Amino acid sequence: MNTLEALNLMLIDQLGPNGPMIGIAIAFTLFLGLIIPLMLGRKDDPIEKLKRSQQEGANSKRKEQLRRKGANAKLDKYKAFLEPKSEEELSSVRLTLMQAGYPSRDAVRAYHLAQMLLGIGGLILGVLYFVYVKGTEGATTQDTLMYTLGPGVIGYMMPKYWVTRRVEARKEEITAGFPDSLDMMLVCVEAGQSLDQSIVRVAGELRASYPALADEFQIVAYEMKAGKDKQQVLSDMGERCGVQDVSSFVTVLIQSATFGTSIAEALRVYAGEMRDKRVMRAEEAANKLPTKMTLATMALTVPPLLIILVSPSIVGIGNMGGN
Known part of the structure; x- marks a missing residue:
């Protein structure tokens, strides 16, 4: 008899047939009773209070931004429970969410x-x-654990x-549209526009x-307009797309930018390679x-x-047996 079965029998002896369920409910209630006061009783950081007070005194042009930052401040109270403790794990989750199309700074917390809300809801x-x-x-x-913990x-x-x-899905979409984007970019560059334009x-x-x-291209354009280093912007794009x-x-x-070669020539060669790769991917799928x-x-x-071949023989054998 293992530990779970012994515990199950003990709960049934003490609390009746519904003993295991009552035990799970009591443990879950105690867990919530310990976690919720810690979450609600967490004091705000004075620096965060100062930042919020400065944001509240901003002009009317930034009202929409202040509303978004107010929502972020609400999640800041629970960031100790909604963010990984390890910096490597936090960076990994943030990168995965960015590749999924969720670049918001609150994406990890959300x-x-x-996960927490759906897990608790499924358990209930x-x-x-x-x-x-x-x-x-x-x-x-086994049935108790499967039906209670499984959901x-x-x-x-x-x-x-x-x-x-x-x-x-996002990687497939980017892979499918990338050759067309290179052809468009090549036409724009050869028409006299800069890389940013x-x-x-x-x-x-x-x-x-x-x-x-x-x-992704829109984010690159905004970061270049903001004055961020072009090479860093492009490197970030490659990391976000995956x-x-x-x-x-x-x-x-x-x-091309480092060695001073023509961007149009580099785009022409690489666009041709991307078209060839798209054709090869289509042939591979075919x-x-x-x-x-x-x-x-x-x-x-x-x-x-x-059925067509065997059914007449089966019918014939059946008729012969009946005769």
Whole structure:
């Protein structure tokens, strides 16, 4: 008898058939009773109070920004619970959320808040379902844990699953639209526009077809207008996208600016390579298609064919047996 079964039997002996559920409810209540006072009782940092007072005294042109910063200040009270303690883990989560299309500074806190709320909500729903729908009579320890903790674990993992899917979808969109963006940028540069102007134009033209890539170019344009170093801006773009083609493009532009070569010539060569890679990716997908269709073809074709070929023999044998 393991520890869980012994604990389960002890709770049943002490509290009746619903002893395990009552024990889980008591433990969960004690946990909330310890965590909530710590979260609500946390004092504001005096520096943060000073910043908020300065923001409240700003002019009317920044009212919308003040509203957003007020929301950020609310999350600041719980940042000890909504942010990883390790700087490496925090940077990793922030980079993943940026690649998923959530560049806000509060994205990490919102992500962990969603995990916590969905986990607690799933746990509560699992307990209610197990008590009022499934029933606790005759339930084993494995059933109790599966129906009570299972929904909580699923709810906790849902934000991570969503972000992972968003990252993959965004990378596919950027990969699909990147050759077209290079062709547009090459046309703009050869027409006499600077690299900054061509990036702004490309961001506007790609908005309808590839919004994720357009957002990345728009961020690059804003950072360049703000006076940030061009090489750092391009490097940040390659890191945010997480796509090898974009990283290689950034390297080409940085080397072109470093050695003083023509940006138009570099764009022409690299745009040609991207078009060739897109054609090769399409050919690769087309070559994989027959293999993927084999199982579906067999599953949909062989059973009806067997029925057509074998059913007359089965009917004939049945008739012979009846005679």
